[in-house]
Amino acid sequence: MNFRKYLVLAGVTIFAPVGDSLLSYGMKQVGNIALSDFGGLLLAISNPWVGLGIVFLLGFFASYMTALSWADLTYVLPASSLGYVLLALIARFALHERVSVMRWIGIALVSSGVGFVTTGPEITKRPPRSRSVTDSPAPEHS
Amino acid sequence: MNANGNRKTQLLVLIVVISNVIGNVSLSHGMHQVGRIVSASPLDYVKAFANPWTIIGICILAVWMLSDLALLSRADLSFVLPVTASAYVLVALFGKFLLHDHISWERWMGILLITGGVILAEETPSRTTKGPPEHLR
Numbered sequence: 001m002n003f004r005k006y007l008v009l010a011g012v013t014i015f016a017p018v019g020d021s022l023l024s025y026g027m028k029q030v031g032n033i034a035l036s037d038f039g040g041l042l043l044a045i046s047n048p049w050v051g052l053g054i055v056f057l058l059g060f061f062a063s064y065m066t067a068l069s070w071a072d073l074t075y076v077l078p079a080s081s082l083g084y085v086l087l088a089l090i091a092r093f094a095l096h097e098r099v100s101v102m103r104w105i106g107i108a109l110v111s112s113g114v115g116f117v118t119t120g121p122e123i124t125k126r127p128p129r130s131r132s133v134t135d136s137p138a139p140e141h142s
Numbered sequence: 143m144n145a146n147g148n149r150k151t152q153l154l155v156l157i158v159v160i161s162n163v164i165g166n167v168s169l170s171h172g173m174h175q176v177g178r179i180v181s182a183s184p185l186d187y188v189k190a191f192a193n194p195w196t197i198i199g200i201c202i203l204a205v206w207m208l209s210d211l212a213l214l215s216r217a218d219l220s221f222v223l224p225v226t227a228s229a230y231v232l233v234a235l236f237g238k239f240l241l242h243d244h245i246s247w248e249r250w251m252g253i254l255l256i257t258g259g260v261i262l263a264e265e266t267p268s269r270t271t272k273g274p275p276e277h278l279r
Binding site: 028030031033041068069074075076091103106110111112113114115116118119120124125 | 166167169170173174176177178179180187190196207208211212214215216218230233234237238241242243244245246248249251252253254255256257258259260261262
């Protein structure tokens, strides 16, 4: 793991909760909508907070795809759940939601879990071409 | 929240969890086939979008995002995100048996701790704020 990879993981970790918070704030302004209500969905996207949230989530998605290209899904997903701590802080101080003691304990558990996951290797060592559907050896190209 | 609204919320939670797991597994499978992206070149992403598993994963994650949006409009953010995170263990199982990831004991410990944290965070009312804030009325 070099610095650049940590930077990508940090992108995954930070973009997601910030984007979600912006979305949450915007969606509370828009109000309840149903999945089938396309007009409502369009109206939601035209809200500036929702729009900004979506831009952040696009940034999240780009870094997420990058991370998945060189690390296991079972590494990237837990490793980026450190965003929970960030999320709780945003929920508490920016959105003024009440964060209960139980939720704080839950968030502490999540954080310690992230600590465990990131001590391990980020990708499963595989023999070359083990990903092909059949186990037959690949034909040699001369 | 009335009973009908509660059931709708539960259904949304179900859709959010299932689309989250399947979308992520599919996307991960696709990105591993595409190969490592180390440069910031947009060409790599264009190549990634040519992979069917990546496309399927993105489509399912779009469903996840829409259902998540709908859920966000009904409940607190700090309730919604832990709910979606209950997919961690499912992702671990799918990763082990479908993607053949090697899950070390540290990884299992981490995943279990995260899930424990999720369950604690979930056992709270889904909405702590009463209605929209004053300035939004």
